[in-house]
Amino acid sequence: MSLDPTTMLTLTIALAAAAALYLAIEWRSVREPSLLFWSSGFATISIGSTLALLRGSGFLLIGIWFANGLLVTAHWLFLMGVARFTETRLSRIWFLVVVVWVAMLLLPNDPSWSKIMMLVNSLMVSLVTLRASFLLRPHGNSLSVGAVQLRYVLLIHGVFYLMKALSTILPGTLIDLAAFRGEIIQISLVEGVMAVMLIALSMTGTERYRREKRIARLAARDPLTALYNRRALEVRAPRLFEEVSGARPGALLLIDVDHFKQINDLYGHTAGDRLLVALSEMIRSILPEGALAARLGGDEFVILLSDTSHEQVVHLGDVLREQFYQNVHQTFNTPQAVTLSIGANLFDQPPSSLAALIEQSDAALYDSKRGGRDSIRLIDRTTPGSEVLPAS
CATH class of the missing domain: 1.20.1070 (Rhopdopsin 7-helix transmembrane proteins)
Structure with missing residues (x-):
């Protein structure tokens, strides 16, 4: 040609x-x-x-x-x-x-x-x-x-x-x-x-x-909040765990909304979704560099931190609880206060798995719920005893 x-x-x-x-x-x-x-x-x-x-x-x-x-x-x-x-x-x-x-x-x-x-x-x-x-x-x-x-x-x-x-x-x-x-x-x-x-x-x-x-x-994203979903968190968590040591402890915060059902019942599921989106935005605003955040499902969220301390975990949890309370208080009127309960786990050794870490934090979350809600309970594994401590 x-x-x-x-x-x-x-x-x-x-x-x-x-x-x-x-x-x-x-x-x-x-x-x-x-x-x-x-x-x-x-x-x-x-x-x-x-x-x-x-x-x-x-x-x-x-x-x-x-x-x-x-x-x-x-x-x-x-x-x-x-x-x-x-x-x-x-x-x-x-x-x-x-x-x-x-x-x-x-x-x-x-x-x-x-x-x-x-x-x-x-x-x-x-x-x-x-x-x-x-x-x-x-x-x-x-x-x-x-x-x-x-x-x-x-x-x-x-x-x-x-x-x-x-x-x-x-x-x-x-x-x-x-x-x-x-x-x-x-x-x-x-x-x-x-x-x-x-x-x-x-x-x-x-x-x-x-x-x-x-x-x-x-x-990899939760369709409502655009935070990571659980599967994506499981993929990314091991890299964060590799950085954990006695000098650079890690922490997991398991967050649950208290009396969330009231929002859906009184104001509708759309209002409930808006509140979850607002909570996800608050989490993003306080998230330190290198940290991970995910929505596990429903009204349950996770924050995974690296190179942190007891004081920093408690401060982050308290800031998040206060911001959330102010947002709900100004927007919704409910018979019972809609607040946050947080179960936290501070560790200086890489955990066997993310699931095991969440399960341990769930015990601290249950203790927070049982103690009256709107609080953070912390398992500090960097100190002897590993007791659930009433952080706030």
């Missing part, structure tokens, strides 16, 4: 159409705006390349002006997709790309127009593509493999179009857009096919990675 312009455009049409279809199907499944923009970009390339075939039949306005305009539009759609993917708000100046291209219709009809059109067209494609690559730079977190690949493919593609624009001003350069003549045009057609293929693979890989990460994140 010879790499003539017709063959290269036909390959571009097929690859871009396939990419557009695949991304559109993905968009229907996950409704990510970035996918819709990228799919539209590839569809635009497919249409533009089809129109470019018409220039050989003498349809220069459609085959050149419209086709090249659609090429710019496609890369602008890629930029919009990357902006949505990175959650970046673009300046309105990027919307002037369309205005600039419309002005291209005023080009004079003489031999110089091919160079002028390629210069302006290449510069616009280069600018939007390089901007898209810049948006994909890491922001504190490492990028996925697909996003890194997309970043560099766009970077190389943008640099190529910048060099293509510069080549048009070299003396003696042959550029004939009407007949696809000129070495730079031939190279551009080959690069276009490769770029379409690599950009499509990078975009699909990027979105697939983010979708998989989102699924994994949702599977």
Whole structure:
């Protein structure tokens, strides 16, 4: 198969159409705006390349002006997709790309127009593509493999179009857009096919990675409070236990809402859910660095601490109880006070399992309930005796 312009455009049409279809199907499944923009970009390339075939039949306005305009539009759609993917708000100046291209219709009809059109067209494609690559730079977190690949493919593609624009001003350069003549045009057609293929693979890989990460994140979170669920806590707890020693004790706080049923009975389950969400937000606000928090189910929560002390555990529990009481007192009127009971376990040796640690803390929680509720009871295993102590 010879790499003539017709063959290269036909390959571009097929690859871009396939990419557009695949991304559109993905968009229907996950409704990510970035996918819709990228799919539209590839569809635009497919249409533009089809129109470019018409220039050989003498349809220069459609085959050149419209086709090249659609090429710019496609890369602008890629930029919009990357902006949505990175959650970046673009300046309105990027919307002037369309205005600039419309002005291209005023080009004079003489031999110089091919160079002028390629210069302006290449510069616009280069600018939007390089901007898209810049948006994909890491922001504190490492990028996925697909996003890194997309970043560099766009970077190389943008640099190529910048060099293509510069080549048009070299003396003696042959550029004939009407007949696809000129070495730079031939190279551009080959690069276009490769770029379409690599950009499509990078975009699909990027979105697939983010979708998989989102699924994994949702599977690890309680759907109501967005705290970790018990399974996720069991996965993450062993790493925290490894850091526990005599010099760096750990602690588990088992938290239960006293008389929570009253909220559901008097104000409805929606109000009960709002209270649990409010409690989860309070837990997040006081959570020390490196600590873990989870909702075990119902109105029962867990906080797992590392490198802590008896005093710090008690202080954290008291702050949480006070914040919760103030919130409930201002929002709900119940016959019995809706408060927090906390059973805590301070340890300086890694426990046999998270389940065993929760079971020990449950004994302290039961003691808190039996002692009148709205209190914290602490099992301090860093001292001899390991008795349940009335911390507050």
